[in-house]
Amino acid sequence: MEIKPIASSSKGNAYLVSDGMTTILLECGLPFKELKHRTKFVVPSQIDACLVSHSHNDHAKSLKDMLDAGVDCYALKETFEAKGVAAHHMAKSIKFNNPYYLKTMLIIPLEMMHDVPCVGFMIASRKTGERMLFATDTYLIKAAPVGLTHIMIEANYDVDLVEDDALKNRLFKSHMGIDTTIDYLKSINLSNVQQIYLMHLSSRHSNEAEFKKRVQAATGKIVVVCEE
Numbered sequence: 001m002e003i004k005p006i007a008s009s010s011k012g013n014a015y016l017v018s019d020g021m022t023t024i025l026l027e028c029g030l031p032f033k034e035l036k037h038r039t040k041f042v043v044p045s046q047i048d049a050c051l052v053s054h055s056h057n058d059h060a061k062s063l064k065d066m067l068d069a070g071v072d073c074y075a076l077k078e079t080f081e082a083k084g085v086a087a088h089h090m091a092k093s094i095k096f097n098n099p100y101y102l103k104t105m106l107i108i109p110l111e112m113m114h115d116v117p118c119v120g121f122m123i124a125s126r127k128t129g130e131r132m133l134f135a136t137d138t139y140l141i142k143a144a145p146v147g148l149t150h151i152m153i154e155a156n157y158d159v160d161l162v163e164d165d166a167l168k169n170r171l172f173k174s175h176m177g178i179d180t181t182i183d184y185l186k187s188i189n190l191s192n193v194q195q196i197y198l199m200h201l202s203s204r205h206s207n208e209a210e211f212k213k214r215v216q217a218a219t220g221k222i223v224v225v226c227e228e
C-alpha cells in the first residue's frame, strides 16, 4: 500500500492511497486547484475514486469540483446533502458496515463519532493482501478490524496543551486526543502492522515529535506524522 499524505490538519486533509492497481483519494479538503497541484495532477484524472469522511470543509472542500470532474465520490448521504450535491450523478452514498469494491480494493465504511455524521474506512487490497484502517475526526473508534497492516489515525490534541475549558469539552466530543489514540492502538491486534500514520494534528494543541515518540514507544511500530 502506497500512502501519500497531501495535507493533514484543520486547514485541509487529503491522502493518496494506492495498491498498484487502484488509486484512491481519501478526503478532498483543499481548494481544487491546490489539490491538483499538490498531487502533481494525479487528481483528478489518475484516481479511481474519492472517499470523503464528512462534510466539514477541511475534508470536503472540493467535493463538488471532484464530482464535476467526473470522479466517483463515496460519502454518507448526509455529507452529500450538507454540500448540496446529493442529486449529482457521480455521488455514491455509502452506509456504515456495507462493504463495496473499488476495483482491487474492498472498502468497509465504519462509524466514526464526530459532531456531524462521519465515516472511517477499512480498506483491503485483493492485489497485495494488505489491510488499512483510516479513522479521523472521531473522539472514539468502536470498530476493531483484524489483520491490519497499515493504520492512519487521528491524533488531534494533547489535553495538557488545551487551556480553554469550553474548547476542551468540544474536543472531547469531536476529536481524538493522543491518549485515546494510544489506548485504541494498544487495544487492537497490531502484530501485522507495518506503519502507523498520525493525522490531523492541531497546530496549537499537539507536539509532533512527542506524539511520534509516544506512539512508537507504545506500539513498537514505525510512526509517520502527516505534515500540514
Ligand SMILES: [Zn+2]
Residues within 6 Å of the ligand: 009, 010, 056, 058, 059, 137, 200
Ligand atoms: Zn477535520
Ligand SMILES: [Zn+2]
Residues within 6 Å of the ligand: 054, 056, 114, 137
Ligand atoms: Zn470535522
